[in-house]
Amino acid sequence: MAALVRGGASALELGFPFSDPIADGTVLEAAHDRALRNGTTWDDLQRACRVASARLPVAVMTYANPLWHRGLDRAIRELARSGATGLIVPDLSYEERGPFVRSARAHGLALVLLGAPGIAAARMRAIASSARGFVYLVGQYGTTGTARAGARVDLRPLVRAARAGADGRPVLLGFGVRDRTTAARALASGADGVIVGTALEERLERRAAPAELERWIRSIASARPSSGARASPTPKRAVAVRRP
Amino acid sequence: MARRYGPYGGAYVPETLVPALEELEATWRSARRDPAFRAELKRRATTYAGRPTPLYLAERLTRRAGGARIWLKREDLVHGGAHKLNNALGQGLLAVRMGKRRLIAETGAGQHGVATALVGAALGLATDVYMGEVDMARQRPNVERMRLLGARVVPVRSGRRTLKEAINAALRDWIATVRTTHYVLGSAVGPHPFPSVVADFQSVIGREIRRQSVRSFGRLPDLAIACVGGGSNAIGTFHPLLRTPVELWGVEAAGPRGSSHGAASLTRGAPGILHGSLSYVLQNAEGQVADTESISAGLDYAGVGPEHAYLRDTGRVRYLAVHDADALRAFHWLARDEGILPALEPAHAIYAAVGAARRRPARQNIVVTLSGRGDKDLEVVLDAAR
Numbered sequence: 268m269a270a271l272v273r274g275g276a277s278a279l280e281l282g283f284p285f286s287d288p289i290a291d292g293t294v295l296e297a298a299h300d301r302a303l304r305n306g307t308t309w310d311d312l313q314r315a316c317r318v319a320s321a322r323l324p325v326a327v328m329t330y331a332n333p334l335w336h337r338g339l340d341r342a343i344r345e346l347a348r349s350g351a352t353g354l355i356v357p358d359l360s361y362e363e364r365g366p367f368v369r370s371a372r373a374h375g376l377a378l379v380l381l382g383a384p385g386i387a388a389a390r391m392r393a394i395a396s397s398a399r400g401f402v403y404l405v406g407q408y409g410t411t412g413t414a415r416a417g418a419r420v421d422l423r424p425l426v427r428a429a430r431a432g433a434d435g436r437p438v439l440l441g442f443g444v445r446d447r448t449t450a451a452r453a454l455a456s457g458a459d460g461v462i463v464g465t466a467l468e469e470r471l472e473r474r475a476a477p478a479e480l481e482r483w484i485r486s487i488a489s490a491r492p493s494s495g496a497r498a499s500p501t502p503k504r505a506v507a508v509r510r511p
Numbered sequence: 512m513a514r515r516y517g518p519y520g521g522a523y524v525p526e527t528l529v530p531a532l533e534e535l536e537a538t539w540r541s542a543r544r545d546p547a548f549r550a551e552l553k554r555r556a557t558t559y560a561g562r563p564t565p566l567y568l569a570e571r572l573t574r575r576a577g578g579a580r581i582w583l584k585r586e587d588l589v590h591g592g593a594h595k596l597n598n599a600l601g602q603g604l605l606a607v608r609m610g611k612r613r614l615i616a617e618t619g620a621g622q623h624g625v626a627t628a629l630v631g632a633a634l635g636l637a638t639d640v641y642m643g644e645v646d647m648a649r650q651r652p653n654v655e656r657m658r659l660l661g662a663r664v665v666p667v668r669s670g671r672r673t674l675k676e677a678i679n680a681a682l683r684d685w686i687a688t689v690r691t692t693h694y695v696l697g698s699a700v701g702p703h704p705f706p707s708v709v710a711d712f713q714s715v716i717g718r719e720i721r722r723q724s725v726r727s728f729g730r731l732p733d734l735a736i737a738c739v740g741g742g743s744n745a746i747g748t749f750h751p752l753l754r755t756p757v758e759l760w761g762v763e764a765a766g767p768r769g770s771s772h773g774a775a776s777l778t779r780g781a782p783g784i785l786h787g788s789l790s791y792v793l794q795n796a797e798g799q800v801a802d803t804e805s806i807s808a809g810l811d812y813a814g815v816g817p818e819h820a821y822l823r824d825t826g827r828v829r830y831l832a833v834h835d836a837d838a839l840r841a842f843h844w845l846a847r848d849e850g851i852l853p854a855l856e857p858a859h860a861i862y863a864a865v866g867a868a869r870r871r872p873a874r875q876n877i878v879v880t881l882s883g884r885g886d887k888d889l890e891v892v893l894d895a896a897r
Contacts, residue, residue: 285798285799286670286799286800287675287679287785287786287800288679289524289525289679289682289683289686289786290525290686292683296669300669300670303799308797309797330784331523331784332783332784332785332792332794332798332800333797333798333799334798335782335783335784335789335798336781336783336794336797336798337797337798357525358523358524358525358784358787359523360522360523360524360525360526360528360529360702361526361529362514362521362522363521363522363523381525381526382526383525383526383527383529384527385527385529385530385689385690386526386529386530387530390529394526405525405526405527408527408686408687408688408689408690409527409686409687410683410686410687
């Protein structure tokens, strides 16, 4: 964690493992599986939140069912109490947000909402305006960790629509960001910052040294938009990690 | 076309899938009202799928039970060997209407995979079917059939390597290929509008049961029974009967004796969100989806369609669970008494039907949906006998 902070990470996304992580590609799916086989519980998540939130703002990532089964209100209250400031639910589509928005508001947790390529601009604006904390833009057609060259999409219209609804809240781009080049491309589309998940998980899995992690994060944090686009004002960076 | 059934249903999916779901709903609504679409579906259902299927009086099985008359709705006679084609055909035609050039599907027992492969071939669409490795081993004939029909069968190696993992893999593919590909979801589960679309295409079963019952014995049946995995043949059986006095039973898999929950989501599960909808799910205290056990691949699923969740809560349908050994018993009864080899899935319903018939007077009529034939299960049945 210290390495991530030194490298310039501005926040941490802490993932709760789920048995059926449909939005995740093979690397993170394997991470979920490992965490479950290690017996990770909701209590473990709360403990991890307490530790991590001392260093960086923490957003918890969990699929909908663990929250639902525990009781939305109870689960969200527990996350807020353990120091998390944000919540990300990757299988929560806009129409289903109601009960989650209400519980998050009641307990002072920012419910981050996600947008994706292919959705209408009006929908993106509506999602952005309901989102709290930040707007999470999924940068490609695919699960996490798939940075396929052929899958590249022009995200500028989506980012514009997100900013139009976000009312000053940051618009962050994730899925497929793994290094300086991909980060720069993300910023060139107009995003305020990036989220890195799979690439971090890969490094953690092969036990990369803290110095390497720090260098790698710093290279991402120092990325500037690729040529041809305006520089984003005061870029913020968020870093995602899924914890066993 | 309810988005929800009581509190159940909805579309809990990543936003990437929302445009495809909206497109599917709009296409389905317009197709339903389009006489040309309905005529085309009917033409293929009759000339290709072999509808209508017979309603058959199982005289010797009835005699074994010694009570009410047992009628079999012969969905095992649908081309491909199961009711799955009713839905695959409808969704295949919707895919063409949407201009998609590829179909993907998940499959447990392989019947839905085969049905999708058939449709892909007949409509000229590339087809990929996701199947858990464990299921591929226990339903091998279906794997070979899919390949011969020109489909690619993609083995799924994660988790327990059965139906739930195949659905995950198909959903992940769809998230990436959503612009060119239609996901032919095989059961009454998943995000809206799938449960409604599947129920709509499978309702041909219940509509025929109504007509054929009146023709065969002058009135509606007293009781209709169907097996429930995801719930498609059951919801197709039940839909046209919901607002009638017909009693309805759904039969889930209790798995091997001693199993704490088998795959009986409605009888042993709790409300939860899996594969895009809020329904009943077998899960542990942390909200992790449970491992399921059943001798029948098609019932071996921790979730169930959201409409069934609602019908359970309202009491309109009674849900019960039957163990592996009893399903096998019923397989042999049907084989010896009627010369029909049922798929292991509906064998669960047959077992329940015999139990029900035993306790009812001879003037009553029980209709059981025989959702598929048992060729795919011969190895499993023979293994169990050893």
